[in-house]
Amino acid sequence: MLDSLKGKKILILGVANEKSIAWGIADTLHKLGAELAFTYVNAAIEKRLRPLAESIGCQNVLPCDVQSDAELDRLFEELGARWGSLDGVVHSVAFAEREDLQKPFSQTSREGFRVALDVSAYSLVAVAGRAQKMMSAGGSILTLTYLGSQRAVPNYNVMGVAKAALEASVRYLAADLGSQNIRVNAISAGPIKTLAASGIPHFRELLASFAEKSPLRRNVTTEDVANTATYYLSSLSSGVTGEVTYVDCGFSIVGL
Ligand code: 0WD
DSSP: OGGGGTTOEEEEEOOOSTTSHHHHHHHHHHHTTOEEEEEESSHHHHHHHHHHHHHTTOOOEEEOOTTOHHHHHHHHHHHHHHHSOOOEEEEOOOOOOGGGGTSOGGGOOHHHHHHHHIIIIIHHHHHHHHHGGGOTTOEEEEEEEOGGGTSOOTTTHHHHHHHHHHHHHHHHHHHHHGGGTEEEEEEEEOOOOOTTGGGSTTHHHHHHHHHHHSTTSSOOOHHHHHHHHHHHHSGGGTTOOSOEEEESTTGGGOOO
């Protein structure tokens, strides 16, 4: 069954370094024979991404700040020229101003709210709207979310609001694109120590209490997430769309 990823063309947004969740997913998809393309937001990320992509023999490394419609258009033009068609997208991008994660939520700035929602939620809509034009044989679009969309997790603040919008966007995109056999789903991952996570105050404490309280009594790994991502990007999940699957060692089912 997993042969179904062989030769599949999958675009991956959001590898910042080797600790990124998107890199864990990419590594697994590559091992299963998928053909990959990566994007970077700026020169600093490009410098870290290129050697990683080269380590798996991938030359498709393209610029894209998801806040720019022009850059998104250029990305899909270039991808169209290189690949012609597309089978999958991994959207693993989020951003909030550090100060908006440190202040009380009621003090969130208008601009901070706008930027967080734009980069972390609207970007999925912007990407899906362009990707669908290359998915004439159907496809799978996957994004990454967090429990802070459903519960008020300390310090997650405006990012929780952005993730709620992202999860709603998954459902509306799934309803919109389903008739073209394009599936849209999300993985809600437990906390993993990455670059983005380092911007969340007291993240270390969150990790420790997570490992103590989750049913599996451990933290989530990027491999855990990659396993479920493989399911979503392959035909193993052929009848599933609009879903949010928790890859969180069971944390979200516990009542304390
Ligand atoms: O605990 C965690 N790490 C969890 C992360 C738990 C549950 C969900 N997630 C989500 C994040 O919210 C995000 O959506 O997983 C996704 C990937 O996050 P990550 O792997 O934890 O973080 P990281 O390795 O930092 O990758 C996210 C990247 C950015 O990194 P930095 O740290 O430079 O902000 O998203 C990219 C960027 O590479 N990014 C952008 N890409 C294009 N355009 C933009 C942008 N404007 N802004 C950020």
